[in-house]
Amino acid sequence: MATLPAKPDMKDRILETADRLFYLQGIRAVGVDTIAAEIGISKRTLYNHFPSKDALISAYLARRFVAPRPSDKSPVEQILGTFDSLERRFSAKDFRGCPFVNAVAELGEDRSVRKVAVAFKESRRLWFRDLLAQLGVAEAEALATQLALLVDGSIAQDLVRNDPAMARAAREAAIVLLKNAGVKVGAADRQNKHTAKKRRSRSAS
Amino acid sequence: MATLPAKPDMKDRILETADRLFYLQGIRAVGVDTIAAEIGISKRTLYNHFPSKDALISAYLARRFVAPRPSDKSPVEQILGTFDSLERRFSAKDFRGCPFVNAVAELGEDRSVRKVAVAFKESRRLWFRDLLAQLGVAEAEALATQLALLVDGSIAQDLVRNDPAMARAAREAAIVLLKNAGVKVGAADRQNKHTAKKRRSRSAS
DNA sequence: GCCTAGTTACACAGGTCTGTGTACCTATTT
DNA sequence: AAATAGGTACACAGACCTGTGTAACTAGGC
Numbered sequence: 469m470a471t472l473p474a475k476p477d478m479k480d481r482i483l484e485t486a487d488r489l490f491y492l493q494g495i496r497a498v499g500v501d502t503i504a505a506e507i508g509i510s511k512r513t514l515y516n517h518f519p520s521k522d523a524l525i526s527a528y529l530a531r532r533f534v535a536p537r538p539s540d541k542s543p544v545e546q547i548l549g550t551f552d553s554l555e556r557r558f559s560a561k562d563f564r565g566c567p568f569v570n571a572v573a574e575l576g577e578d579r580s581v582r583k584v585a586v587a588f589k590e591s592r593r594l595w596f597r598d599l600l601a602q603l604g605v606a607e608a609e610a611l612a613t614q615l616a617l618l619v620d621g622s623i624a625q626d627l628v629r630n631d632p633a634m635a636r637a638a639r640e641a642a643i644v645l646l647k648n649a650g651v652k653v654g655a656a657d658r659q660n661k662h663t664a665k666k667r668r669s670r671s672a673s
Numbered sequence: 674m675a676t677l678p679a680k681p682d683m684k685d686r687i688l689e690t691a692d693r694l695f696y697l698q699g700i701r702a703v704g705v706d707t708i709a710a711e712i713g714i715s716k717r718t719l720y721n722h723f724p725s726k727d728a729l730i731s732a733y734l735a736r737r738f739v740a741p742r743p744s745d746k747s748p749v750e751q752i753l754g755t756f757d758s759l760e761r762r763f764s765a766k767d768f769r770g771c772p773f774v775n776a777v778a779e780l781g782e783d784r785s786v787r788k789v790a791v792a793f794k795e796s797r798r799l800w801f802r803d804l805l806a807q808l809g810v811a812e813a814e815a816l817a818t819q820l821a822l823l824v825d826g827s828i829a830q831d832l833v834r835n836d837p838a839m840a841r842a843a844r845e846a847a848i849v850l851l852k853n854a855g856v857k858v859g860a861a862d863r864q865n866k867h868t869a870k871k872r873r874s875r876s877a878s
Numbered sequence: 879g880c881c882t883a884g885t886t887a888c889a890c891a892g893g894t895c896t897g898t899g900t901a902c903c904t905a906t907t908t
Numbered sequence: 909a910a911a912t913a914g915g916t917a918c919a920c921a922g923a924c925c926t927g928t929g930t931a932a933c934t935a936g937g938c
Contacts, residue, residue: 478884494779497700511927528895546856555872569829570778585833595774614841614846617839617937617938626791634822641819644853645846683914704895715916716897726896 475653481507483527484541490528491567495574500524501509525571529584532567536595544646544653548639551621555635558626565627566620605649612654675868684722686712688732695733696772700779705729731775741800748804749851749858753844755824760840763831770832771825797821810854814874823847 474549485507489498500521504511557563564570568585575581597612605611622638625631643653646665690712694703705726710717723729726814744751762768769775773790780786802817810816828844830836 492781494701494781496699496779499783500927501925504718510888512887512929513885515835515927516884519927539844552833564781565774568831569770569833572833573775573778574720576697576699576702578768582833589833590829610842613839613842616832617826617843617846619815619821619826622823622824624771624829625794625822628774628777628787628794637818638822639748640849641822641846644850648849649854671777706895707895714934715918717899717917720897721914724897 478509478513482509482514482517483524483531486524487528487531490530492562492564492572495525495528495571517547520534525575526580526584529568532583533588533591537592541636543602544651547596547599547615548642548648548653550615551635551639551642552627554619554622554626554638555632558630558632558635559624563626566623569620588618589620591598592619600649600651603651607649611645611649614645615642618645625633683714683718687714687722688729688736689718691729692733692736695730695767696737697767698773700733700776702790730780731785734776734786738789738793738796740796748807749856751800752766752804752851753858754819754846754849755820755846756827756840759827759843760826760829760837760848763827763835763837763840768831771828774825774829792822794825797824805854805856806857810856812854816850818856819850820847823850 482503486498486503489503499515501511502513514524518527568588571581572585573662593612593616596615597608600608600611613645618638618641622634625634629649644651687708690709691703694708694711705719706716706825707721723732746754773793776786777790798817798821801820802813805816823843823846827839830839840850851858
């Protein structure tokens, strides 16, 4: 056997592979043997980097927890861009729903899994809320929750149906909710995704 | 051991118990031994009624597939009643998300599971669509999809957060969407929710 | 040249899971 | 009374799972 060079950090390779398999096939459905075999390493090496499968699961979920990046786009563009991004991801073959929701569904009782899942959902809701506050929306809290419902609803529907149109439906609904809250959604925001940034500051109507 | 009389059909008892355990703990997390032990029967008896665990899983999902019952209430009441019903179920201790979404998340590759999940989601969407058509909504198809997103979004959020307020948030969003489509939502529909006398049996979400 | 850290190959313990085989038991029916 | 249907008890095969133990190998740093 030729010895593999192991250029990138082994730990990263393990985590990356575990991430892919856990996400695509389910956490319980993938054993550590499978992960090791996929990389071509021995199971012993895997356990030298992660003390248990539970630790690997935690690392997997922590890795999936990425905070939304700050952007210089307008708040409306950022909000609607979320749904465009979803549509793109739904169209990819390897989309399999929200890893946090799936993990809770699979490992229901586990406290730590639930904790990180709640933190993730809340972080996205707060991101929506802050953008809405920038737009001067009075009920930013409530509307942010509703937008989060649309996001998770479209993810769940796409998981089952495999239909990227669910993202567009959510986007259309989001536009209705935004307008109802007094947010001006320009024609550019409705169709195009990369147009000039028009700053629209609103006061309460 | 005193011999148990087995009054109700054994098959029903097995299915009912499997349903409860599968739903609450996850399909992969529950073994046939556990199910048999919970009822107090031998594993052999279980396998005399269901040829395999897969057959039991199929029966479990088929049992959860309950079509919405026809109602004499107004379409608006029926639509909003869906969210009231969700709120009630979220408040119950034994709510653990949508069994079909959970099953797809757990058993992703399985074709038949996916098929029944799609059928269930579509049946509820069509139920919404027909109610909207009765209300003369022009874009009943699109709006029905959006309402379905709100339903599944609130279910996913509650699964993670355990917060029945997700159902109310979905309800408020639904009202905005309905009004935007020209539907008149009366004050009674907006507030009152204990006008219903009929007990609705469990439907699957 | 030598040491050390990381890796490999492989066996194995101990657990769980699905599914079967078999002999016995207990009602109900005929 | 006898036959039949359905249940029980229990062992077990075969697969898979997590996690460990161990001896040998390989590469880079000193």
